[in-house]
Amino acid sequence: xxxxxxxxxxxxxxxxxxxxxxxxxxxxxxxxxxxxxxxxxxxxxxxxxxxxxxxxxxxxxxxxxxxxxxxxxxxxxxxxxxxxxxxxxxxxxxxxxxxxxxxxxxxxxxxxxxxxxxxxxxxxxxxxxxxxxxxxxxxxxxxxxxxxxxxxxxxxxxxxxxxxxxxxxxxxxxxxxxxxxxxxxxxxxxxxxxxxxxxxxxxxx
Numbered sequence: 001x002x003x004x005x006x007x008x009x010x011x012x013x014x015x016x017x018x019x020x021x022x023x024x025x026x027x028x029x030x031x032x033x034x035x036x037x038x039x040x041x042x043x044x045x046x047x048x049x050x051x052x053x054x055x056x057x058x059x060x061x062x063x064x065x066x067x068x069x070x071x072x073x074x075x076x077x078x079x080x081x082x083x084x085x086x087x088x089x090x091x092x093x094x095x096x097x098x099x100x101x102x103x104x105x106x107x108x109x110x111x112x113x114x115x116x117x118x119x120x121x122x123x124x125x126x127x128x129x130x131x132x133x134x135x136x137x138x139x140x141x142x143x144x145x146x147x148x149x150x151x152x153x154x155x156x157x158x159x160x161x162x163x164x165x166x167x168x169x170x171x172x173x174x175x176x177x178x179x180x181x182x183x184x185x186x187x188x189x190x191x192x193x194x195x196x197x198x199x200x201x202x203x204x205x
Contacts, residue, residue, distance in 0.1 A: 003204050004032055004131055009170035010202050016174040017200040020181025025188040026123045026144065028180060030173060030202040031110045035132035037102035039094050043084035046093060051077035091132045099133035106130060107137035110205075117141055119197045123188050125180060127173070129160060136160045138180075147187045156180060173202070 005013070017028050051073050058069045084093055094102075107128035111117060116124035122143040129136050136157035140148065156176045163172020 004034070005170055005202065005204060010204075013170060013173055013177065013202045014200050016177045017202075020177050020184075021196065021200065022181075022190065024123075024181055024184040024190050025121055025194050026125055026181070026184035027116065027119050027196075027198040028125050028127065028177060028184075028200075029114055029116050029198050030127045030129075030177070031107075031114070031205065032129045032169070032173075032202060033106060033110075033131065033205045035091065036099070036106035036130035036135065037133075039090055039098070039102070040085075042094050042098070043081045043090055046084055047077045047081035050080050094133065099130075100135045103128065103130040103133050103135035103137050107139050111139040114198070114203070116198060121188075123184070124198065125184065127160075127176065127180070129164070129169070129173070131164070134161060134164065144184070144187070148183060152183060 013030060017030065020028055054076050055069050055073050058064055058072060064072075084090055107126060107130075110128055111124075111126045114126070116126045116139070118124070119141065122141040124141045125144060126139040127136070128139065138153035138157055140153065156179055159176050159179075160169070160172040163169060163175070
């Protein structure tokens with residue numbers, strides 16, 4: 001599966017991070033994931049629901065024996081689970097609430113895995129994009145959370161989602177990075193002795 005971003009787009013995003021951090025003590029890190037989770041249990045969930053439903057109309061509206069109905073129920077479960085297990089179908093059948101919860105958990109895992117929480121002044125910010133789930137999460141360290149309302153980050157995440165739907169993921173990320181830099185600069189202006197603690201790059205996983 002090809003990367004979502006071209007080398008030129010990755011370079012532009014890196015430059016946008018560097019420019020955004022030129023005016024703030026905040027540290028911005030970007031992760032773009034093909035998917036937040038494999039969602040292997042989702043096909044099983046839908047197959048189980050189908051298998052629970054199928055016996056009732058067969059029982060009330062047909063002359064089929066109980067044994068035959070049970071066989072149909074079992075076969076329906078296996079067929080449904082097998083078909084929906086295909087990656088493209090599986091991604092399309094993940095409920096939005098499950099998809100976004102998976103993205104939220106994955107974003108926090110990436111926040112700690114890449115050491116975004118280890119900045120000296122606790123001003124790390126992670127922008128996480130889960131492509132398959134079409135979800136974006138912003139994870140900010142404690143010091144940022146104390147000063148910036150979550151609603152401001154939510155508005156930025158919606159910009160990325162809208163841009164990704166129009167196949168403008170890189171542009172959307174750059175715009176949000178610039179906006180995040182302006183927001184952080186108001187609360188955490190750059191200091192004379194400020195140093196770059198996190199690489200200015202986007203990671204694709």
